[in-house]
């Protein structure tokens with residue numbers, strides 16, 4: 001076979017891709033017929049594809065490229081680390097400097113007594129760790145029947161068996177089933193489920209489902225609650241202000257462990273180091289991944305509080321771990337990423353420059369005839385598409401059809417904006433500048449206009 005390089009014609013690359021590469025969360029046959037978009041290079045917030053398009057990445061890859069693409073410092077750190085110590089494990093009473101340095105740095109950045117890090121290769125793996133860790137903790141505490149973890153419908157916690165079960169997405173549960181001992185309560189999505197309630201009342205109402213569920217199951221059977229400070233993959237669902245304080249109150253009252261899945265909201269996305277700080281949440285465990293390395297290396301982990309780490313540590317071996325837990329190259333790259341976030345004041349840039357600049361323009365999208373609500377926390381935003389803003393109506397077409405059409409227009413206009421159902425979402429690299437935000441917004445308006453015109457022409461701009 002000829003060597004496969006970016007110099008091959010796009011159609012050839014697409015044919016090889018279709019023949020041999022199974023894509024995540026993708027209808028393989030449909031993609032094979034259409035041909036995948038081939039991304040070739042990236043720098044800052046800009047992607048290049050094999051057909052010469054210059055695309056603005058409104059999603060930071062998959063919510064992960066916080067410092068932007070193509071930073072030479074990270075490449076250099078990786079090369080140096082590979083030469084010095086390309087791999088060693090952290091099992092069997094050994095360690096190495098990159099894992100030590102990264103764990104110490106994360107402990108310094110994390111709030112409260114979240115002082116211990118268990119490394120994984122991804123967010124899904126870290127959530128699998130969390131399931132075992134909280135159950136192990138209660139075992140040691142002499143309460144082995146405390147095993148159930150309460151999560152939320154339309155939450156996302158990864159797609160391994162554990163992560164996929166914690167998540168509340170029926171589409172994932174349908175493909176392979178769920179593990180036992182996980183139950184779901186409602187999500188705080190006021191726009192689509194709040195009915196006639198005020199957002200504040202609805203936030204309390206949804207949080208109190210946690211208390212009802214704990215009572216129903218018996219607190220002696222409940223280990224933990226897990227939630228994302230802001231649901232990401234579920235459509236950037238920003239909970240009403242009343243929600244998290246009530247969840248915190250209930251977790252405190254019943255003494256159940258609180259896990260904040262910060263895989264997206266960690267490392268600056270919401271304008272603080274962690275989303276828990278933005279929402280005043282005091283978790284016992286945080287799940288991290290994505291922005292930890294800005295996607296330059298696959299790495300995730302669990303940041304664990306003193307009480308759990310000390311309890312589990314004193315009780316003998318914790319029979320869990322990954323070959324690549326604390327991988328030296330990934331750890332060294334993550335550490336350099338954190339240095340850049342800190343030294344270049346990127347979180348301050350989000351808070352003081354990029355968020356305020358984008359917020360005004362994002363809110364203005366609600367003047368578009370098909371945009372209902374617009375939400376933006378830090379650099380994580382969503383807009384709800386609707387045929388009727390007053391009634392918050394859904395479209396008559398199957399949910400997601402309109403969102404997909406809108407995403408197609410965005411792609412055609414060289415903007416990466418994703419859809420979740422009929423919500424459009426963004427989470428650009430945190431380094432995005434005001435002029436780049438102007439480009440993003442201009443392309444978003446154009447795409448919405450084209451989508452709107454297309455729907456009207458096809459008789460699809462109608463409520464259910």
Ligand SMILES: *Cc1c(COP(=O)(O)O)cnc(C)c1O
Pocket residue numbers: 121122123124125127156157158159163228232233261262263264289290300
């Ligand atoms: C992406 C994501 C995960 C899963 O992380 P992977 O690295 O894809 O395994 C878990 N939780 C949340 C909140 C995520 O957004």
